[in-house]
């Protein structure tokens with residue numbers, strides 16, 4: 001087994017948590033206990049897992065967290081009202097509305113309602129605009145986590161061709177921005193491909209760094225990857241299995257067949273996922289500090 005190829009998220013996340021603890025200490029000394037409020041609407045099983053991980057991580061670090069679990073039938077008006085209340089509450093520094101929302105709720109309206117100063121996801125259009133302008137308020141968690149992984153494992157991005165599969169607002173689009181930017185120091189050449197791309201493998205085979213983020217289980221096969229490429233798998237898909245959980249997690253990459261070709265590859269689970277949460281904690285401290293005019297960076 002070519003273990004050194006595995007780009008695990010945990011050591012990188014632990015490195016981030018080291019910094020998070022230092023920054024948290026400064027805030028606590030000034031009497032600020034950073035608080036993240038997570039709103040979960042409905043009972044999507046995967047969302048429940050992620051949300052409980054966020055809460056546990058806050059507890060472990062000594063940050064304050066609150067999860068508001070609302071029934072799936074919650075109306076849009078009720079949700080907007082709750083967000084308004086949290087916007088006005090000075091003891092809540094970060095607000096995260098777990099996506100996806102039930103289909104009767106307009107996601108865009110909800111994200112617009114969150115006070116952009118409390119937006120730890122970088123999903124509010126003001127913050128997306130600032131990111132695209134190269135003057136980010138906070139960085140989007142998953143893409144920022146991936147950039148941290150590339151740095152930690154000393155994977156050069158400057159002048160390299162990064163190909164991103166997927167154009168979502170959560171991963172694909174912000175990832176493209178971070179990787180091409182001067183501000184992030186990534187300075188890559190970026191191509192974004194998606195479900196309507198013709199001859200998609202022709203593009204992916206050119207990638208020095210391939211980011212798979214389109215949510216299709218094991219979509220990226222060995223013949224779509226260049227020898228020596230670095231493969232970042234953002235997918236988390238549940239596949240039925242004969243175990244006690246009834247499923248296993250698989251990424252958007254066919255791991256076993258891509259591994260021999262890749263110079264480095266992130267596993268699922270244990271790759272990008274843990275980084276998303278680490279960056280969320282980082283962002284929560286950033287917004288708490290800014291709201292209290294405290295310098296922690």
Ligand SMILES: Nc1nc(=O)c2c([nH]1)NC[C@@H]1CN(c3ccc(C(=O)N[C@@H](CCC(=O)O)C(=O)O)cc3)C=[N+]21
Pocket residue numbers: 049050053096097098099100121141236249268269270271272273274276277
């Ligand atoms: N407003 C909002 N912000 C988000 O950041 C957000 C969201 N909505 N909706 C869903 C996605 C997904 N996401 C993950 C977080 C942690 C893991 C994670 O910890 N994964 C572990 C294992 C997960 C498991 O055991 O199921 C791993 O990959 O090793 C995965 C995925 C945050 N998201």
